[in-house]
Amino acid sequence: LGHGSNVQGLETTATYIPETQEFELHSPTLTSSKWWIGGLGKAATHAIVMARLITQGKDLGPHPFCVPIRSLEDHRPLKGITVGDIGPKFGFNSVDNGFIMFDHYRIPHISFLAKFSQVNKHTGEYTKPPNAKLSYGTMVFVRATIVMGVRYALAKATTVAVRYSAVRQQFVDAANPRKWDNKVIETPVLDYTMQQYRLLPAVASAYACFFTGREMIRLYDLNQEAMQQGNFNLLADLHASSSGLKSLTTTMAIDAIEDCRRACGGHGYSMFSGLGQFYQDYLPNVTWEGDNYILTQQTARYLLKTYRNVLAGKAEASEYNHTVSYLSQYMQNPKAQCPVQKPSDFLNPELILSAFGFRAAYGIAQVAKALDSQRSWNSMLVEISRISKAHCQYILVRNFIVTLQNDPQLQDKSLVRVLRLLACLFALNIMEKELSEFLVAGYFSSEQTQMLKQQVIELLEQIRPEAVSLVDAFALPDYYLHSALGRYDGKVYEAMTEMAEREPLNHTLVVNGYQECIKPLVKSRRQAESAAKL
Template sequence: MAVRFPRHLKPIEPQGPVLLEQERKAASFDPKALMTTLYGEDYLKKRDAILKILENDPVLGDKSHRYYTGREVRFKKALAAAKRFVELIKEHNWTKEDFGIADFLFDESGPLRLHRSMFMPTLENQATEEQQKIYLEAARRYEIIGCYAQTELGHGSNVRGLETTATYDPTTQEFVIHSPTLTSSKWWIGGLGVAANHAMVMARLISNGKDYGPHPFIVQIRDLKTHEPLPGVTVGDIGPKFGFNTVDNGFILFDNIRVPHIAMMARYSKIDKATGDYIKPPNSKLAYGTMVFVRANIVLESRYVLARAATVAIRYSAVRSQFVDDASPKKIQNADGSSKIVETPVLDYVMQQYRLFPVIAQAYACHFTALEMHRMYHENQAKMAQGDFSYLADLHASSSGLKSLTTTLGSAGVEDCRRACGGHGYSLFSGLGQFYQDNLPKVTWEGDNYILTQQTTRYLLKTFRTVAAGRVAEKDANFSASYMMEYLSNPKALCPITQASDLSNPEILLAAFKHRAAFLVAKAVHNIDVEQKTWNDMLVDVYRISRAHCQLMMVSNFVKAVFGPSAQQSNETRVLQKVAVLFGVSTLEQEMADFLTSGYISPEQSLLVKERSIQLLKEIRPEVVSLVDAFGFPDYLLQSSLGAQDGNAYVRMTRAAELEPLNQSKVADGYEEYIKPFVHGGQQKWKIGKDGIARL
């Protein structure tokens, strides 16, 4: 008989649903209106329709097993879910966008994710029409299942250092794929461990004795009938990870595997079939456009990461009450009309606000920055189609730094929110533990976060030198060059604030972030060009420059979205304006060392920044539950006892505990074998009587 909590017992008053309802009534805006502004009506209609399908699906509807089962069971269920998704795509004729919504709501990476997100996109972007007819059409029907095999045991960030080789043999017109060392083992490859029968292998192209660096090759790795590894292929799963354990990350080694000439992706560069001569791509930067798009999506995903964590922590902080605030005790009315003092919701404590409200601001900042990145991406694609690549370097550099910054913010934000939930945040029932584990790889994949900042800073230093030399006209200046011009026109500028309220002016905030970023760039250029410091000696400064530039971009994009001429004046906009200022002020406070070092802000003004930060917490306090409601995350997605929309945190926690396998009988499995021998053996020496234990 399973353990059950007594159903007549209720949480202490006031209960969660009442507290959340009070919070929602206190807001000055309609969260549904803001939700529509963020996502659009069409998206929300699609989401609701797809959500209904998923919630009622026999395979995908119940996610509770995720709490209680180990990797083997979870992976088998992930395989079943992957199969069911393929069936639903065909059954409902889902578009790529429809499936993206379904995948987002289901919120579990599975064995076919890399097939869709890396294998097929590589075929779409780098395969010729002939190759697409052979491989891509089959991949879309799931007749072949692929993965993207780039990272190796010994090399991740340094793609140029990959060791796997693809040597062209003109006598047979084949490429020989080979793993010459142990460290050339492909490693961390999602979908490779179990599911994939093909791999898009990044290998060093060698032809006529010359090494042309890494290029993509499609390689069959398993038999299509038996699924056994092909001769010469050593392949398997790398084992359990910190998170993401429903993905079969795998390893693979090749022992002189031969693949046909058509296996090399040849849309941009190719090998002449007869001579083995290498034909260069028309422009080496063409692949950067795809990288920008991927990183823009990662910025948008960071918004989701921060928003989801904030939703759980804010809702639970409104429900969770601890201690009595003697200065302003909270009271509730009894049924007889009298009142009694109750504990204070932790959301009323300024320290809790100081920890959580900036996370909400970061989520909204990521949202508007991602939208701007997508707009810039499409604009750049149009320019490149006309042969204009002038826009690409700035966009690529900024996307690299933003990927680094926003994924770092995301991981830190989830952990801050988990801690803000107290002890219950450590329970998987909070919805934050597994989420945190699965989010962590984002700081490493698509470029290690510290390595990526070097790309951003190299570009900024080059831009500064060009601007300082007077080789950029003001009318032709992009975002980066413009703020550097402003700095060079007045490098000794000082912040004009005299009181805390001055920091509500978005132009004052923007000016501070511009000066700080330009100052750091100018100082680095001087250290390298004049002081002759090495790049390695400058790496800490390099990281800070990228961070400063990208924080400026985020402040600028947020300000433009809610203060700009296109922003509609409404209650929703007025609240978002306060959130934008909070993002700027809290970031400024966090990075105060840079602003003080530049001399732009004085120590006295830094105290005004702290003062304004605390003021903003009080101003935003009535709005925060509705601000997270506006993110629009259904309970099916959140999977959180603490953060559910109805506020029944403690009821949900106890119901979840009832489902724990150890609680399915009153006497747990293992008692007879491991506990009973000690207890019963001891009864020969004592017995329990009315007065307690008496020795015999």
């Protein structure tokens, strides 16, 4: 209850008692109670509990324990445990998030999860893990799956908004009127450049997060195999990248869900759109498994350490570590400038990657210099967040581009052409949003920024004909979208009307409470008007 991100500050204790070969779990303060645990409120029979391991009089910090919570006979809480639901939340109320407190609750020695560290059953002697970073493995996996999950969140929101924008029509284009069956028709909302500017980058982000999420899972599996052989070379970079990517991509997703809702106009505010409830249910992702702003510090610490190692000649680039590569390139030419001479030059994948690498490296170098000149870590937190974001945007862009170049499954030339346009839009849209950083680094000229903006608009025009196909490719069924606006058959207005007719308020012709509340008001008003006429 009193600690979240500060794991080392957790207060629940697990004291080992050799005489009985048990651990005694205890919550010494109100703030030590566990809070927000999914499924714990009413459903769970067991929980993995992080508690401070105390053995032989030494506090060894948080360790995991598998703890029985409720009886398997009648589901009542076991003696020594206080457990319940934390109450209603902003969203995600289908999950019974709970609290729990322990009162000198005993669990057997086998409850200690001892894959990497052990406590001797007889003496209580502690054996530490061979590498302190082994505990990162689970966090890396969870954060990698969250990044993959962002793809589904973006896919759902953009499918609803793009399909609806293709169906919804507003205003006749006087300069170029459209006709259907010899009648002038209004313009589909998706044909307006502003709507494309709002939605198509989000579609591109869904694909980018899919490719990066898939790559993160692959690297996690490689790292697990390597650690089994005692090789931990991948772990630091993977942990830093997964932390930063979790922060960046979930923020991208929650912002995009709201943008998609707004892009649906007034109907987007209806629960029938499916986007309001979805926003509420997705929102915890920016907080759980690490607060998004705090996670950027983990990424930044790694980036700064790597920068100093490259500077000292102690780091080498590898197939899996591209941080060293872009830092090395920057150090070879810290005054490099963008070679773009015309808008279409921005479609060059190598040029795009060089730009993102230079911007990230420049930011890291500036933060390192500031810290070396005695600036405090706290005073640099805004810049620290920015370098983590720049690094992770580089990863997203790189994985998108490299996948299109190397994935053997991508054989259809017309498909690859569209995806390349989408990759360029994803990268150039980020460049435009983060333009100040490229300018401060001296990488772009004012003329090049105008070319960049022009190319973004041209990409929107090129991608527009494929927009609906790009979201249909996500293959999300209507029951999953749960949206009148995002229906596959496009029957938006029929669905809205049908849902409204099914609403309980429409089951009666006269509202409950009419006799008690509304009628007296109407009657007294009419009587007053009649009296006034007399």
